[in-house]
Amino acid sequence: MAKSKNNEKVSKAGTGSKSGSKAGANETKPLIGIVMGSQSDWDTMRNASETLTQFGVAHECKVISAHRSPSLASEFASTAEKQGYEVIIGAAGGAAHLAGVLAAHTTLPVLGVPMRSEALNGLDSLLATVQMPGGIPVATLAIGKPGAVNAALFAVSILANSRPELREKLHRFREAQEAKIRATVLT
């Protein structure tokens, strides 16, 4: 993955062809923005990035803090649609308002991933992310690594609505998971 600025990583993997007017074209512009509140979230959120890479989905990872860099947060989210993003993943821990703040500035789908925190083991992050008042939705995933992986998978299923090749990859992913379970022998 290329590093473009201090706080950004860009994956240029294409998704293959997109249905509609762009059929057959490789999509190398980031479709998913993975935004996290701190560098300390990266160990968890790299799992989201790796999952998107596995599906060949171009994405960008950034550190943006809702409270330490509030204007950057609003600038990113309010221009995300114009920049071509289709889904934003927002990850934060503690008083985890990042996903909600991003969602306040865009109508793109925002998926929230609560980080495991030191003080309350992520329960604080979960409640802060999930309890959005009606009107500004944040679809919240599980705490930590499973949430990071599932946010990426959820983002892929959103993109797959208009990209048959991604839908096919999701089917193959599920089949591989099932085959692994079926082949499990307890010793």
Ligand code: RP5
């Ligand atoms: C949140 O505070 C971040 O998302 C992170 O999970 C948590 C702790 O941040 P650091 O103090 O490690 O930078 O804003």
